[in-house]
Amino acid sequence: MKLLKCILLKLLAAVETTLLLISALIAPLLFFSVQWMFRTWNHLSMDELVFHLQSPLEGTNTEMVQEYLSECLAPALMVFLAVVIVAVVSSKKKWRYRYFSNGVILTALLLVAGGSIYTTVQKLDVDGYMESKGSYSEFVDTYYVDPADVTITFPEQKRNLIYIFLESMETTYADQENGGAFRENVIPELTEIAQENEDFSGESEELNGAYMTTGTTWTMGAMFAHTSGLPLNISIGSNDMDTQDHFFPGIFTLGDILENEGYSQTLLIGSDATFGGRRLYFTEHGNYDMVDYPYAIGNGMIPEDYYVWWGYEDHYLFDFAKDKLRELSRQDNPFNLTMLTVDTHFEDGYVCSECQDAYGDDQYSNVMACSSRQLDEFLQWIQKQDFFEDTTIVLAGDHLTMDSNYCEDVGGDYERKVYTAYINAAVEPEVLKERTYTTMDHFPTTLAALGAEIDGNRLGLGTNLFSAEQTLTERFGIDKLEQEMQKKSGLLEELAEIDRDTESLKVREGRVPTATVQVGTYSYTQGLLPVTVIDIENVEAGVQSIQIAVWTQEDQSDLQWIQLENMGDGSYSGNVNVAASGYRTGEYQIHAYVVDGNGEQSVLGTAVGFVE
Incomplete structure (x- = not known):
């Protein structure tokens, strides 16, 4: 009997010790990781999280990896070591004391793990996400206008397009007098550019930007929305961007339309275009030439061992854009140069050689101000070129900043929007009133800015803002639109479907x-x-x-x-x-x-x- 009891006690001790050590490793790592995740991405959504877990990364920022190691892994290992020491000490005590001590620690660790999981579920609204993904809405199916079925008439003399996605750029960064939320305007040049051109604010001098919806709140989702009029809101598992041959093969996008009209098209970015599915999307829809970080290395534009931030910084991007525009302007056919800035990516942006210390220790404001200055200089250069007269420029923020604390002092009643400016458009707005719109409305609006006439003034879920046609946001309200965008759409799934039979063949x-x-x-x-x-x-x-x-x-x-x-x-x-x-x-x-x-x-x- 004593032998059996001894065996059972040893077996129980081994199980308890194993559970204790596993919990001591997982629970603190989970706790610190969850805290770090929500400090770093304070507006993280389940759609964005699911997308990036199942698609190529947009770039590798080694500073962020180092931050995770120091703020999550290191303290988790310290907790683990402390638990091991306590377990070793308690193993020399009487078995009742040992079981009690280890039991208390194990219970505490399980509570920590459970609390971390609960926090994640609540903050990401996993229940709401699962509910919305489990229900279908007819909204997209009803209001989607297939561009392939719309008559789009271009002028005889086609205009060039320069489309610049501005990383994390919001109207919020302007001062309150100009429609922003800050006491001091950290983007004065961009503010003036929007005021002197078109941001659809009507007769007001206050900046007006675009809302985001589910499926458009990260870079690839934003680029997709701007150019297709749709949210990137599907089961990403059926559309793994690095393993499939197609990216929404059933849609007709801005790139497709311009390609059919004889435009040469280039995507110029300072990171690897493969990340996030950008290479796949822009080559399949518009046959864009990829001028990205690997291209710059392979063509001697930067040294072979050069790598900062996400690839190379924006002052190189603007220099390369000038060279590319000189080349494109010498050809006979019109061009579309699409660019993506990166220095203003979170956390706190990248301080380049052009940055100044106007805002002291506020690094992100210094980086935002630097981006504003560089964009202004680039636009001034373009305006001096012969091709400018026949060129339309679109400046559009891709999404709200993901920086954890940059906008923490912005009041809850302020509606944050991404930056917008249409420069040298071929048309004027039909109505002088402030428009309410989303980033999906950029799709038909960009074509209208090039002088194209769109039958019905709607493409995808977007509306031509130069027309008097109501946007879906103006018709239903942003809350209703967001509610519907969170749900499944049979049409979206059909448009995104991959022809697996062809692949099998x-x-x-x-x-x-x-x-x-x-x-x-x-x-x-x-x-x-x-x-x-x-x-x-x-x-x-x-x-x-x-x-x-x-x-x-x-x-x-x-x-x-x-x-x-x-x-x-x-x-x-x-x-x-x-x-x-x-x-x-x-x-x-x-x-x-x-x-x-x-x-x-x-x-x-x-x-x-x-x-x-």
Whole structure:
């Protein structure tokens, strides 16, 4: 009997100790992670979280990774160590004391974990999200206007378009006198630009911007809404942006329309266009030329080892844009240059060599002010060029800032909106009143600004703001619109559907690009892991380039993209910079991608490297 009791006590002790150690590792990490997540993304939504968990990252900001390690992992490990010490000390006590002590600690840890999960569920409104995703609305199906079925008539002399997505730019940053919410205007140049041009504020001098809705509150969602008139609000699991060949194949977008009208189109950004599905979307809808961070490296625009913030900073972006505009303006056909700034991304933005210290320790205000100045200088340069007379410029904030505390003093009654300015438009507003609109209204409004006549003045869920036609926001109110955007739409799912039968056929017929990815031995002296891609087959129209995506973390938080070099014998080689992953030991996941002669990107193969 004593032996049985002894065995049971030891078994109970082993189970309790195991539960204690597992809880001691998970509970504090969960607690600190949840606190950090909501400090960093104080307006995080479930739609955005789900999208980024299942699609390529928009870029890798190593500062944010380091911040997570120091603010979440480090204190969690300290708590874990403390629990281990207590467990070791209590193991030398009598079994009743040991079980009581460990039981109290285990209960506390479980309460912490449960509280963290509860906080996450409440703040993200997971219940509401699940309810809305479980119910269908006929709103999108009823009010969607298919651009493919609308007569759009362009003028004989077509105008050029420069469309600049302004990262995290709000009307909020202006002073209260000019329609903002700040005591001091940190974007004075942008304020003046909007006032002197068109932001649909009617006769008022106060800035007027666009509302966001569910599915448009992060960069890719915003770019999609501006150019398609739709929210990116579907089950992302059926549209994994890095593994599929299509991005909403059933829609007709701004890029599609301009391509049909003979426009040359370029996407110029300072990060990797693959992140978030941007490369896939803009190549499929408009056949845009991609001038991104890897392109800049590959074409000698910046040094091979240059990498800051999300790639390269905005003063390079504007310099490259000037060179590109000189090139585009010499061609016979009209052009669309679409750009995305990045220095004003959270947290606190990136301080470049052009930034001043006008706001002391308020780094984000200094960065916002710097962006405002650089944009003004860029616009002044454009206005001096011969092509400006026939060019329309759109400045549009992509979404509200995700910075955790920059707008914490803004009153709850102030309606935050993203920045808007239409410059040198071909038309004037038909009504001089303040318009209420969302970022989806930019789609038809941009075409109207180019002088195109749109039958009915509506495309997608958007309305031409130069017309007298009511927007859906004016008709139903922003609250109603937001409520409907949170629900499922049968039409959206139909438009986003991927032709899996076609993909299966390609696999069966052996038309899917393949290759062998070989990983060499890690060089301790150089900190490099060599990778070679050989036996490349089924690549249509030849190989343009081959890249590898490399990461060690499950969430791909240390993801790096590496352009491989053509060795001239049919193989491509390069090296993984292990230092970029903090010299982490263990497995390195490696996926190889090819861009074929048609500009299409496909997965070639995968491999696993080891650093010991």
